Amino acid sequence: MTMLKIEPVSWQDDAEILTAIRHRVFVDEQHVPIELEIDEHDPQAQHWLASLGDTAVGTVRLLSDGHIGRMAVLADYRGKHIGQDMLDTVIASAKAQQFPLLRLAAQQHAIGFYRKAGFKIYGEPFMDAGIPHVSMELRLDTAAESTPEHQDFSALALDICQQARRQVRIFSLSLNEAIYSEDALSVALSALARRHRHSEVRLLICDDRPLREVRHPLVELSRRLSAVDIRLARVELQQELREYFLVGDNGHFAAYTRHGQSGLRSGVDKRAAAREYIEQFDRIWQVSRPSPWLKRLY
Numbered sequence: 001m002t003m004l005k006i007e008p009v010s011w012q013d014d015a016e017i018l019t020a021i022r023h024r025v026f027v028d029e030q031h032v033p034i035e036l037e038i039d040e041h042d043p044q045a046q047h048w049l050a051s052l053g054d055t056a057v058g059t060v061r062l063l064s065d066g067h068i069g070r071m072a073v074l075a076d077y078r079g080k081h082i083g084q085d086m087l088d089t090v091i092a093s094a095k096a097q098q099f100p101l102l103r104l105a106a107q108q109h110a111i112g113f114y115r116k117a118g119f120k121i122y123g124e125p126f127m128d129a130g131i132p133h134v135s136m137e138l139r140l141d142t143a144a145e146s147t148p149e150h151q152d153f154s155a156l157a158l159d160i161c162q163q164a165r166r167q168v169r170i171f172s173l174s175l176n177e178a179i180y181s182e183d184a185l186s187v188a189l190s191a192l193a194r195r196h197r198h199s200e201v202r203l204l205i206c207d208d209r210p211l212r213e214v215r216h217p218l219v220e221l222s223r224r225l226s227a228v229d230i231r232l233a234r235v236e237l238q239q240e241l242r243e244y245f246l247v248g249d250n251g252h253f254a255a256y257t258r259h260g261q262s263g264l265r266s267g268v269d270k271r272a273a274a275r276e277y278i279e280q281f282d283r284i285w286q287v288s289r290p291s292p293w294l295k296r297l298y
Contacts, residue, residue, distance in 0.1 A: 002053045004082060006089045009049045011042050018047055018059050025072035032129040041069075041235050048089055050082050060086045062094065064239055065173075065206055065258075068104040087117055095140050102138045105209050107131055123177060126210055135210050154179050156254035156266050157246050161188035164248035168192060169202045169281045171233075172244050173258075174210040175218055186217040193227035201228040204281060206238050208291040219294055231288035241284065247277040 011018070019038065026032040041063055050058035050073070058073040068090055073082050094102055105128060106114050111121070119136040126133055157179055161168055168189065172180065179185075189201050203218060205211075211219055222228040233241075245255035251271035256264045267273050 004050060004052055004080075004085060006048055006050045006086055008093075009047050011045065011047055014047070014049060015042070017056050018049065021056060021059050021074060022070055022072050024074060026070075029075065030129075030131060032131070036129050044236050046093070048086060050086050052077065058082050058086055060090055062090050062102075063235065065235075066094065066099050066102050067207065068102055071104075083113065084117075087114075091117065091138070091140075100140055102140065104136055105133045106136050107133055111136070123174075123210055124214055126212060126214055128209055128212060133209075153254060153256065153264060154182055154185070158182065158185050158188060160246055160248045160252045160254060161185055161192065163250060163252060164192055165250060166192075166196055166198055167200045167202070167249040168246065169204070169278060169285075170246045171204045171241055171281055171284075172206075174205055174207045175203065175216055176244075177216070181217055183217070186221060189218070189228065190221055190225065193221070193225045199227050201225075202281070202285060203228070203230040204233050204285055204288060205230065205291075206233055208232055208293050211291075212293040222294070230291060230294050231285060232291045233284050233288050237284050237287065241280055245277055245281075247274050247281070250274075253277050 009018070022037055023034070026037050027034050042061070045061040045063050047059060047061045049056055057077040058071075060068065060071045062068055068087075071083060071086065073086075091102065102119075104114065104119065105126075106119070108125070111134060114136050117138065119138045121134050121136050123135045126135075170180070175181075193199050193201050201221075203222065218228070219230065222230045241258070243255040243257050245253060247253040251274045252267065253270070253274045254264070254266040255277070
């Protein structure tokens with residue numbers, strides 16, 4: 001009996017075979033547009049290749065922010081637990097690398113598959129490349145269970161936005177709905193954006209997929225007001241920012257650590273600390289790009 005082998009491979013050396021598998025599954029079978037199947041994340045991602053003898057049959061990748069994706073098994077080899085073995089391999093590797101949290105976008109028919117591995121749904125369903133998806137996550141350590149109270153962070157965020165004079169900068173995974181979908185916060189940012197011709201609201205995100213087919217209030221605001229701008233941080237630079245944060249132009253800020261969302265910290269009129277966040281943000285912002293999925297309507 002031919003044994004299954006799952007081994008790490010590099011995009012630089014094995015892009016051709018990885019692309020061939022993904023093309024057959026995503027482009028040929030699922031009709032995903034070919035221009036969406038290969039993206040800017042691939043060169044920096046960790047990749048695995050599943051083989052039976054000399055035949056490559058599956059692949060999966062892991063991004064530096066803990067996102068699992070591009071899980072693909074060729075049709076003739078499904079039902080043999082290859083997908084499960086690949087997922088187990090990625091989870092084991094992530095644990096060894098001390099990732100506290102893994103996330104993925106699951107096609108709706110695959111929800112049960114990921115639930116068996118311990119993944120849980122969070123957020124609202126969304127469409128990606130015309131296919132229904134849900135966001136799922138798996139916490140790999142107990143520290144990841146320690147999260148800042150949403151009410152506490154939301155209150156800080158609202159206060160910062162209401163007190164800002166000209167600028168607010170927000171760095172977030174995907175504009176966390178529990179924090180950034182509050183009506184009062186949208187009203188405050190809308191008022192700020194309209195207050196002065198030099199007003200700016202800058203939204204820097206790591207992942208635009210959960211925002212593509214939902215009506216997030218800040219995305220809608222960015223489509224109406226030129227002073228509200230959303231950019232997608234380059235993958236290779238995201239890890240330079242160790243916290244998600246919101247910072248105003250008056251020395252006010254609120255932040256929590258990216259992995260596990262713990263360690264809530266904030267400051268009022270602490271201009272040196274706020275300036276450090278602003279400098280970190282602006283360095284990434286300058287080389288980030290707008291998301292083609294979240295573009296303005298004008």
